[in-house]
Amino acid sequence: xxxxLVSPSPHIHADITTRKIMLDVIIAxxxxxxxxxxxxxxxxxxxxxxxxxSCVLLExxxxxxxxxxxxxxSDLSAVVTGLLLxxxxxxxxxxxxxxxxAVVAIGVAKMSFGGLGQNxxxxxxxxxxxxxxxxxxxxxxxxxTNIGAAWSxxxxxxxxxxxxxVAEGGNFAGVSVVxxxxxxxxxxxxxxxxxxxxxxxxxxxxxxxxxxxxxxWATVLVFAGIMFFVDPSVYPNPVVALLSGGIMLGSIFMxxxxxxxxxxxxxxxxxxxxxxxxxxxxxxxxSYPEGVSFAILLMNACVPLINKFxxxxxxxRA
Amino acid sequence: xxxxxxxxxxxxxxxxxxxxxxxxxxxPLPPKVFVSMAQHLGAPATPVVVPGDxxxxxxxxxxxxxFISAFVHSPVSGKVKSVGPRADLSGNMVNHIEIDVVGDExxxxxxxxxxxxxxxxxxxxxxxxxxxxxxxxxLGGATFPTHVKLAPPPGKKAECxxxxxxxxxxxxxxxxxxxxxxxxEIILGAAIISKALDSCPVVIAIEENKPEAIQNMSRLLGxxxxxxxxxxxxxxxxxxxxxxxxxxxxxxxxxxxxxxxSGALPIDAGAVVQNVATALAVYEAVQKNKPLITNVLTxxxxxxxxxxNYLFRIGMPLSFIAEQAGGVPExxxxxxxxxxxxxxxxxxxxxxxxxxxxxxxxxxxxQTRRMAQTACIRCGxxxxxxxxxxxxxxxxxxxxxxxxxxxxENSVHDCIECGCCLYSCPAGVPLLDLIRPAKGDVxxxxxxxxx
Numbered sequence: 131x132x133x134x135l136v137s138p139s140p141h142i143h144a145d146i147t148t149r150k151i152m153l154d155v156i157i158a159x160x161x162x163x164x165x166x167x168x169x170x171x172x173x174x175x176x177x178x179x180x181x182x183x184s185c186v187l188l189e190x191x192x193x194x195x196x197x198x199x200x201x202x203x204s205d206l207s208a209v210v211t212g213l214l215l216x217x218x219x220x221x222x223x224x225x226x227x228x229x230x231x232a233v234v235a236i237g238v239a240k241m242s243f244g245g246l247g248q249n250x251x252x253x254x255x256x257x258x259x260x261x262x263x264x265x266x267x268x269x270x271x272x273x274x275t276n277i278g279a280a281w282s283x284x285x286x287x288x289x290x291x292x293x294x295x296v297a298e299g300g301n302f303a304g305v306s307v308v309x310x311x312x313x314x315x316x317x318x319x320x321x322x323x324x325x326x327x328x329x330x331x332x333x334x335x336x337x338x339x340x341x342x343x344x345x346x347w348a349t350v351l352v353f354a355g356i357m358f359f360v361d362p363s364v365y366p367n368p369v370v371a372l373l374s375g376g377i378m379l380g381s382i383f384m385x386x387x388x389x390x391x392x393x394x395x396x397x398x399x400x401x402x403x404x405x406x407x408x409x410x411x412x413x414x415x416x417s418y419p420e421g422v423s424f425a426i427l428l429m430n431a432c433v434p435l436i437n438k439f440x441x442x443x444x445x446x447r448a
Numbered sequence: 449x450x451x452x453x454x455x456x457x458x459x460x461x462x463x464x465x466x467x468x469x470x471x472x473x474x475x476p477l478p479p480k481v482f483v484s485m486a487q488h489l490g491a492p493a494t495p496v497v498v499p500g501d502x503x504x505x506x507x508x509x510x511x512x513x514x515f516i517s518a519f520v521h522s523p524v525s526g527k528v529k530s531v532g533p534r535a536d537l538s539g540n541m542v543n544h545i546e547i548d549v550v551g552d553e554x555x556x557x558x559x560x561x562x563x564x565x566x567x568x569x570x571x572x573x574x575x576x577x578x579x580x581x582x583x584x585x586x587l588g589g590a591t592f593p594t595h596v597k598l599a600p601p602p603g604k605k606a607e608c609x610x611x612x613x614x615x616x617x618x619x620x621x622x623x624x625x626x627x628x629x630x631x632x633e634i635i636l637g638a639a640i641i642s643k644a645l646d647s648c649p650v651v652i653a654i655e656e657n658k659p660e661a662i663q664n665m666s667r668l669l670g671x672x673x674x675x676x677x678x679x680x681x682x683x684x685x686x687x688x689x690x691x692x693x694x695x696x697x698x699x700x701x702x703x704x705x706x707x708x709x710s711g712a713l714p715i716d717a718g719a720v721v722q723n724v725a726t727a728l729a730v731y732e733a734v735q736k737n738k739p740l741i742t743n744v745l746t747x748x749x750x751x752x753x754x755x756x757n758y759l760f761r762i763g764m765p766l767s768f769i770a771e772q773a774g775g776v777p778e779x780x781x782x783x784x785x786x787x788x789x790x791x792x793x794x795x796x797x798x799x800x801x802x803x804x805x806x807x808x809x810x811x812x813x814x815q816t817r818r819m820a821q822t823a824c825i826r827c828g829x830x831x832x833x834x835x836x837x838x839x840x841x842x843x844x845x846x847x848x849x850x851x852x853x854x855x856x857e858n859s860v861h862d863c864i865e866c867g868c869c870l871y872s873c874p875a876g877v878p879l880l881d882l883i884r885p886a887k888g889d890v891x892x893x894x895x896x897x898x899x
Contacts, residue, residue, distance in 0.1 A: 135782040136795045138881055140867030141816045142461060142618070146874045148825055159788065204685040247823040247875075388827040393839065399881060444837040444859055445456055446710045 148246075152206035154337045158328035159213055159383065162365070165324045166317040170221035170273060174317050178216045180225045184232035185212030192241045200402040207246050211235050214254035214383060217318025218423075219261065222273050231257040238289065251430045252390045255380075255423050262423070272316075318379045333371075338386040342398040342405075346381040347372060349406025365414065378407065380381055380422035388431045396438035397433075404429045450655055453688035454698040457835035461691055461789065463673025464618045467748040467755035472625050474759045475772055477549050481524050481763030482534055483509065485543040487802040488585040489592045490516030495545055501528045506555035506739050509545055512580075518593045519583035521739035523761035526550035537766065537785050537799035540794055544800070547763070558738050564632055568639050568678040575644045575734055582733035582739045583803070588612050588694065589790065591804040594730065597722070598644045600715045606645040607718030610703050611638050611727055613661065614687055614694035619809050619823035623724050625757045627654065627661035630728055630846045631668040632686030637727030639678040640734050645720060648680040651703050652724070657689045691789060692866040696721045698835050710862050728818040740803055745769070749810030760801050767797040769808060781813035785887050788816075789867045795874040819876035819887040830869035830879055836862045840869035840879040847886035852893060861890045 147166075166174050189208040193201045200209075215231050235257035243249040262269045318325070332338045354368035363375060372378075385405055392401050405425045412421025469822035486492040503509060503522040510520040526549045534544040554560060569575055580595035600606055611634070615623040629633060638650045652669075654662045663683050672679045687702055688694055697708045700719045708717045722730075725743060732738040741760075747756040747769065747891060756773050766785075770776050776783065776797070784791040786806055794808075817819035838859055848853045869879040 134780075134793070134795060135813070135816060136793040137782075138793075138884065139786075139791060139816065139865075139869045140789045140880070141782060141784055141791065141793065141811055142871065143819060143876070144459065144461070144872050146872065147819065147830070147876075148822055148874045151825070151827065151874055202822070207825075245823060247825045337741065388825050393826065393828050393831060393841075410729075442831055442834075443456075443839050444710070444838055444862065445835065446707045446712070446862065447837075 148205045148207070151337055152210050154332065154335050155210050155383070156206065156213060158331040158335075158337070159210075159217065159318075161324035161327045162217060162318045162379070163213065165321040166217060166221065169320055170317055173273070174216075174221040176225055176230055177219065177221055177223055177317065178213070180211060180228040181216035181232060182209055182212035184229045185209070185215070185236050188232055188236040189241065192237065193245075197241075205246060208236060211240065211253045212320075215257050217379060218258040218316050219269060220272050221317045222271065223261075223268055227268060228263060230264075231261050234260045247389055248319065249389055250433070251427055252384055252387050255384055255426050255430075259423050259427060262418075286440060316376060316379070319376055322373050322378045325382055329382045330388075332382070339395065339398065341395050342386050342391055342402040343381045345399045345402025346377065346385060346406045346409075349403045350377060350410060353407060353410045357410070371410070371413075375413070375420045376422040380409075380426055381405070384422075385426050386430075390433060392433050392436045392440060394437075394440045394442050397436040400436055400440065401429050401433065404432065451686050451688045452653070452702045453690050454693065454835060456701075456837050457833050457868060458690040458692065458698070458803065459833050459871055460689070461618050461871065462795060463625065463689065464750070464875060465621050465657065466619070466750070467746050467757060468621045468624050468660075470621070470625070470755050470757050472629055472744055472757045472759050475761070475764065477524060477761070478764050478768040480529070480546060481761070482544040482546050482765070482800045483520060483523060483763035484534075484800065484802050485510055485520060485537060485545070486536070486581075487520060487591060487762065487804065488518040489590055490518070492543060493517055493520045495531045497522075497528045497531070497545060499528050502526070503528060503547060504553050504555045506558050506741065508739075509588045512593075514793060516593055516596055518585050519581060519606060519739070520545075520762075521583055521741050522547060523741040523763050524549045525553040535796050535799060536802075537794045537796060538599070539795050544763075559736040560738075564636070566636060566672070566676050568636070568643055568676065569734060570643070572644050573595075575640055576875070578734045578737070579644075579730055582729075582738065584703055584726065584729045584733050584870050585740065585803055586723055587725035587729060587743060587804055587806075588721075589786070589804065589806075591802075594722070594726055598641065600720075604715045605718065606648045606715060606720045608704055608720075609638065609641055609645060609648055609650040609701055609768040610719060610721045610794050611641075611650060611652040611724055612696075612699055612721055613652055613658070613665070613724040614699060615658070616655060616689075616691045616693040616695075617789055617791070618691075619746065619748050620787050620807050621746045622757055622806055623700070624658045624661050626728055626744055627658070627724055628664050631661075631664050632672060633731045634724050634727045635665070635669055635672055635679060635682060636676070636735065637729070637731035638682055638722075639676065640781045641720075641727060642681060643678055647678070647681065648720075650683070652682065652689050652701060653703050654684065655687045655689050660870070662686055663786050674888070685829060692835055692864070692868065695835065695864050695866060697864065710859065713731055742898065743801075743803060743805060745801065745805050746807040747773040748807065749777065749780065749812075750815070751777040751812050752810050753777065760805065762801050762803055762805075764801045765797070766794065766799055766801065766808060770797060771802070774810070778809050779812045780810035782811045782816045784809040784811065789871065790865065818878070821877055824873075824875050824877050827874060829872045829874065830877075833868035833872040835868060836864060838863060840883060841877070843883045843886065844877060844879045847882040851887075852890060855886050856890050856893070860887050861894065865885045 408425035
């Protein structure tokens with residue numbers, strides 16, 4: 131007989147770890163990542179690799195040399211941040227911009243707040259917005275999706291995104307719902323179907339709950355629907371509005387980040403409605419064509435307040 | 449058929465009822481027993497024997513030392529050797545009576561036959577007195593003296609008795625086995641409990657993972673209802689499999705759809721919950737005049753070669769029981785008395801069985817070692833799992849900071865210590881380890897205020 135372990139109950143644990151959760155998020159992002167690779171080719175492979183590698187290396191270096199603590203990279207959260215960051219920028223982003231992005235995401239937004247679980251803002255979005263403001267030209271030059279050209283090494287052809295057209299008051303009447311399912315833009319935003327597959331996977335694996343995502347969608351549909359009703363020549367069809375830009379990527383993978391979203395379902399719905407409203411306001415009346423990132427960051431800042439007012443319902447306390 | 453369950457939180461651990469098919473075997477008598485004076489909730493009993501006294505099986509050896517306390521009877525016949533403190537299974541020093549076993553001579557007036565006594569006494573006071581004299585306590589875990597529970601304070605009335613056959617802890621099968629092997633006695637015990645509470649209706653609630661028990665209890669109930677009028681208001685309900693379904697508040701929510709208010713007792717919601725094993729003890733006490741000196745315990749674990757359900761007597765050394773079951777397995781890293789979610793890790797196999805003993809569970813290092821703690825990722829799994837609707841991640845931080853005011857504000861004292869939070873935390877944060885003592889502190893503060 132071995133020496134007996136003695137500890138308080140419970141004596142068993144569910145088969146769940148932070149690492150397994152992060153692995154599930156990575157698996158859920160695989161369809162969108164594959165689509166990005168197929169459409170954008172080598173350039174996308176470089177963006178992805180540089181982004182993930184720099185995020186992981188940076189976190190390792192910060193824990194080892196700056197904090198002198200055990201490394202946390204095995205929890206895979208740095209991989210998720212690197213992957214999300216890569217999917218949030220154009221595929222032709224130069225590699226050194228990705229390194230800067232990683233420094234902002236891991237160094238500033240995550241580790242300086244105390245690492246995983248302590249950050250107020252979603253690291254990948256902080257980095258994306260930082261890059262957008264610092265390198266506006268690079269961050270808004272979208273390559274057109276072209277499978278043939280992507281892997282042949284030819285220079286990519288660039289073109290405006292649909293939301294860019296809307297912001298400039300351009301002609302978007304020809305853009306149908308089907309078009310918006312496959313769109314140009316940031317690498318991860320090409321295929322809504324691939325992103326939805328990831329959403330279903332996360333729900334089935336019970337990694338996330340649907341309320342934040344669904345309330346963003348509902349708010350966008352209602353708000354964009356009202357505007358479309360007011361003036362269909364200026365504002366797009368609400369379904370097109372929902373399926374374009376970063377709403378799918380943001381609502382499924384960024385807004386649902388545990389650390390930076392409210393704890394309760396009720397809080398999650400308020401959070402989602404806020405993101406939906408802000409997104410449309412920024413899109414239609416702001417100077418940027420897309421507002422999901424800003425909307426999520428603004429609502430991230432409201433989370434402590436939402437948590438304070440949306441307490442869980444307790445047993446036996448009416 | 450509609451399956452009942454509680455509304456809030458809960459987890460679904462693998463139920464591991466590997467010993468469910470093992471018939472109850474009677475353990476032989478050890479050479480000596482050590483009978484604890486603290487086998488019940490409340491004041492430890494006061495010994496009434498001294499070294500040198502000859503005792504018979506079923507003889508009173510200790511008397512209740514207060515309103516919430518219970519009689520203790522000798523589980524064996526023989527000679528009292530010593531009365532004094534001894535370590536219980538958690539290592540706490542508790543008064544024990546040591547008896548050298550000689551033969552197996554029972555007190556007169558105890559009916560040891562198998563004959564089913566179906567005639568239920570009409571006199572409520574007689575029933576409660578018998579239960580008290582026989583030292584019956586709740587066998588679902590809390591070991592609250594049963595006679596106290598059956599006498600609701602004035603102005604409060606029981607509307608429903610729930611017989612707890614949920615056995616929601618993984619591995620444990622003693623309740624399953626008695627429902628399969630001693631169903632009629634349990635049902636008659638339920639009828640007696642109902643009689644003591646002015647013939648209030650009884651629901652026997654069993655989780656769906658015990659189909660044989662459900663079937664057996666339903667069949668026996670049907671038969672008894674034909675001949676015993678007191679069984680008319682008893683029914684069997686199937687519960688979904690979910691932990692902690694056997695928790696008193698959760699079970700009342702599942703069966704009656706009522707939430708016991710914070711700080712209130714089940715009786716305030718019109719409910720009295722008794723374990724099926726308690727009903728069996730009530731039957732034996734009232735119908736057979738047999739004091740509570742035996743119970744059934746499961747010896748189990750994935751690393752345990754032979755699974756057993758044993759009929760044991762109180763005061764048996766755990767090491768003796770382990771020997772009978774083939775010795776402690778090589779790979780056992782932790783031995784638990786009770787289930788893996790709420791049971792106690794045993795530090796001392798010299799400790800002896802008590803009325804409420806339910807298992808000797810062997811877990812391997814891989815099954816039970818705590819994972820390394822990493823950062824809380826605020827995933828909310830602890831809040832989702834909490835059957836009391838609390839926010840364990842926050843209570844943990846408040847407990848760490850020692851913020852008693854906020855701990856009370858956030859209802860830490862409603863915690864039932866079920867372990868669902870720690871069980872489901874992906875970061876291995878020892879939530880309950882800190883919440884448990886914080887709850888104790890807050891309860892002490894609340895009590896001191898009332899004075």
